[in-house]
Amino acid sequence: MSISGVTRTGTEDPVVRVALLGCGTVGSQVIRLLREHGDDWAARSGARLDLVGVAVRDTSVPRDPWVPPELLTTDASALIDRADIVVELIGGIEPARGLVLQALRGGRTVVTGNKALLAAHGPELHAAVEAGDADLYYEAAVAGAIPVVYGLRESLAGDNIVTVAGIVNGTTNYILDEMATRGLSFEQALQQAQALGYAEADPTADVDGHDAAAKAAILASLAFHTRVSVDDVPVAGIRGISAEEVSAAAGAGQVVKLLAVARRTTGGVSVRVHPALLPDTHPLAAVRGAFNAVVVEAESAGRLMFYGQGAGGTPTASAVLSDVVAAAGHAIRGGHAPRESAYTQLPLLGPEETPARTQVQLRLVDRPGSLAAVAGVYGEEGVSIESVHQQRSDDGSARVVITSHIATEASLARTVERLVTESRVQEVISVTHVEGE
Numbered sequence: 001m002s003i004s005g006v007t008r009t010g011t012e013d014p015v016v017r018v019a020l021l022g023c024g025t026v027g028s029q030v031i032r033l034l035r036e037h038g039d040d041w042a043a044r045s046g047a048r049l050d051l052v053g054v055a056v057r058d059t060s061v062p063r064d065p066w067v068p069p070e071l072l073t074t075d076a077s078a079l080i081d082r083a084d085i086v087v088e089l090i091g092g093i094e095p096a097r098g099l100v101l102q103a104l105r106g107g108r109t110v111v112t113g114n115k116a117l118l119a120a121h122g123p124e125l126h127a128a129v130e131a132g133d134a135d136l137y138y139e140a141a142v143a144g145a146i147p148v149v150y151g152l153r154e155s156l157a158g159d160n161i162v163t164v165a166g167i168v169n170g171t172t173n174y175i176l177d178e179m180a181t182r183g184l185s186f187e188q189a190l191q192q193a194q195a196l197g198y199a200e201a202d203p204t205a206d207v208d209g210h211d212a213a214a215k216a217a218i219l220a221s222l223a224f225h226t227r228v229s230v231d232d233v234p235v236a237g238i239r240g241i242s243a244e245e246v247s248a249a250a251g252a253g254q255v256v257k258l259l260a261v262a263r264r265t266t267g268g269v270s271v272r273v274h275p276a277l278l279p280d281t282h283p284l285a286a287v288r289g290a291f292n293a294v295v296v297e298a299e300s301a302g303r304l305m306f307y308g309q310g311a312g313g314t315p316t317a318s319a320v321l322s323d324v325v326a327a328a329g330h331a332i333r334g335g336h337a338p339r340e341s342a343y344t345q346l347p348l349l350g351p352e353e354t355p356a357r358t359q360v361q362l363r364l365v366d367r368p369g370s371l372a373a374v375a376g377v378y379g380e381e382g383v384s385i386e387s388v389h390q391q392r393s394d395d396g397s398a399r400v401v402i403t404s405h406i407a408t409e410a411s412l413a414r415t416v417e418r419l420v421t422e423s424r425v426q427e428v429i430s431v432t433h434v435e436g437e
């Protein structure tokens with residue numbers, strides 16, 4: 001059924017029927033905002049948004065007081081058939097994938113916050129959009145409340161984007177920030193992030209970088225008009241970052257952030273997610289708590305920065321409702337969401353072509369020739385050194401911090417492999433990417 005089939009009841013406002021799938025952290029806030037501000041959304045879209053049902057896994061679970069029990073159902077598939085707009089906030093792959101495909105193939109508009117699904121099954125979803133002549137909106141899927149999907153998909157459609165770099169996971173930014181500023185352990189900070197509703201149902205997706213990788217794939221696809229899947233994104237999370245590393249960075253005028261970085265070069269596109277050291281003067285260094293920020297470099301627009309709350313029920317519900325109001329407006333006045341734009345089909349760059357910089361911390365035997373041997377490894381691998389800082393430790397060894405110039409991911413990895421086996425290197429303490437000037 002097409003959304004153009006919205007119901008008109010006499011002289012009243014037309015009605016757009018909304019089905020909500022999933023009533024967790026975000027879904028519950030969507031219901032609250034629909035109930036509290038429904039008149040505003042109706043005035044803005046030209047249609048009354050009628051919540052016709054809420055699909056849940058278990059109707060007997062206690063829920064927020066504003067969730068109408070009479071709307072709850074466990075039959076999501078039947079609910080979809082009664083709706084014009086389907087809001088999918090279950091998360092994960094199945095059953096979300098099957099339900100979203102059912103809705104799209106049936107010509108319904110889908111609004112989703114499900115980056116895992118989009119980044120793993122994007123082509124299938126976009127094919128279903130075409131097959132059903134449907135619309136797919138996903139502002140909530142990347143960086144919560146921040147309108148970065150709209151920004152890339154619509155506002156910057158008349159520009160060529162060169163780089164997208166950002167903090168796109170609120171949980172990990174919150175954890176790193178709490179470790180740096182309040183001395184919390186990793187586990188304490190993660191528990192708080194879960195209690196505040198930032199973390200995914202399975203927080204390993206946050207901590208190990210997979211949530212950020214899914215968002216990076218979506219951002220790169222939109223920015224470069226190509227297809228990037230989550231499987232194309234090399235990913236390292238923050239589990240290996242110690243409190244010592246975070247405080248050592250602070251002492252050196254740096255911060256550690258989990259970054260998603262996507263670059264377009266003449267050869268193709270590189271997309272990756274990893275912890276990185278930033279100088280504390282960098283705009284992304286000031287992004288605290290669960291906030292997110294995405295810096296976009298475009299040929300004509302220059303540098304743009306999108307900043308705001310990237311996680312949490314209410315901020316994310318704001319993004320969901322922006323899509324619902326837009327979709328309802330299109331239902332009444334005509335118009336569609338933009339279709340997938342993947343015409344460039346850019347190749348993905350491998351490690352031999354991906355530019356990167358690292359900072360390596362080593363413990364060296366403190367005797368003549370040790371530093372020269374290490375510098376020799378860098379030179380032989382074609383990696384130029386930007387700076388070296390050496391400090392004598394109490395145990396008589398030397399602690400050395402080496403920051404490289406830009407090299408390739410592959411040559412930097414080979415350098416570390418050789419340092420690990422170099423006889424004068426007692427320990428490779430850490431290897432961290434470096435971004436920014």
Ligand SMILES: NC(=O)C1=CN([C@@H]2O[C@H](COP(=O)(O)OP(=O)(O)OC[C@H]3O[C@@H](n4cnc5c(N)ncnc54)[C@H](O)[C@@H]3O)[C@@H](O)[C@H]2O)C=CC1
Nearest residue numbers: 022023024025026055056057089090091113114311312316
């Ligand atoms: N929480 C956040 O800060 C953000 C979440 N998102 C995305 O929004 C989506 C929802 O996230 P949350 O609300 O945080 O997750 P949640 O885990 O709090 O809520 C999901 C709900 O779906 C329910 N559910 C599971 N299987 C179901 C089924 N078969 N039928 C009906 N309901 C079912 C679960 O019982 C749960 O209540 C996810 O895709 C997530 O990645 C996006 C941005 C931010």
Ligand SMILES: N[C@@H](CC=O)C(=O)O
Nearest residue numbers: 169170171199200311
């Ligand atoms: N778990 C995610 C929620 C938003 O996408 C995060 O922490 O950013």
Ligand code: NA
Nearest residue numbers: 139142144146
């Ligand atoms: Na967003």
